Amino acid sequence: MIERYRSESRLLQRGLHLIGVVPQNPELTYCRTIDVQRYLNAEILRKGDIEKRRVKSTQLLARTVPNLLHTLVPGAILLTPADRSDVIIAVAMAALSQTPIAGLILVGDTVLDKRIIKFCQAAFETGLPLLRVETNSYDTSTQLHQLSSEVPIDDLERRPDLLIDGPLQYDAAFMPDVAKSKAPNSPVAGRATVFIFPDLNTGNTTYKAVQRSANVVSIGPMLQGLKRPVNDLSRGALVDDIVYTIALTAVQATQG
DSSP states (O other): HHHHHHHHHHHTTTTTOOOOOOOGGGGGGOOOHHHHHHHHTOOOEEETTTTTBBEEEEOOOOOGGGGGGOOOOEEEEEEEEEEOOOHHHHHHHHTTTTTTEEEEEEEESOOHHHHHHHHHHHHHHOOOOOOOOOOOOHHHHHHHTTOOOOOOTTSSSTTTTOOOOOOOOOHHHHHHHHHHHHOTTOSSOOSSSOOOOOSSSOOOHHHHHHHHHHTOOOOBBOOSSOOOOOOOOTTTTOHHHHHHHHHHHHHHHOOO
């Protein structure tokens, strides 16, 4: 809160009034363990809660157990050579202590001792995913740090009831006959009601093309997420565009 007031004070000094704030939510950037598995093309030795657990940090475990205990925290994806039985057992103990580690990845071409797997079976039954890759520790760690934060289409964060699909071409998203051939397995193709464009330029170009060629009234852009209704107008806005935008802004003002 203190930092927020400092930021607001700095804005006021420049003649700007803070209307609203969109809080940062780091959880929206956390990928799932299954996304890591797919990215690395890792072998699944124990599936566990691979589709539910979120990756908050990546840790390469190469030190002695006492010096790596601080890395055994919720949401950590842990990398260690397959012959480090001491580390694997330590991770298993953390899992048995109800620490929801995102996953354990065994790296390198060393074969894991099956006796260790059997010994740690109870830990894997808590939902701890166990993966394996043949790349070494350095290369695997480097790959993980290059993993994109793009949200996969099958990752259902906050509104699993909403049908979302993409990327789709506009005609496939809007026209049922085109959707049958271009996206036959899409749950929204051909009947989409909300279109999200990859950037402002693309969206601006598309809406202007539709407005001018179809002779329709364009309203907006309508901004959302602010404390008070604030909307924008294009420099090429027509009188009708301005009137309708004012009307909708007035409606928004009565909803708060």
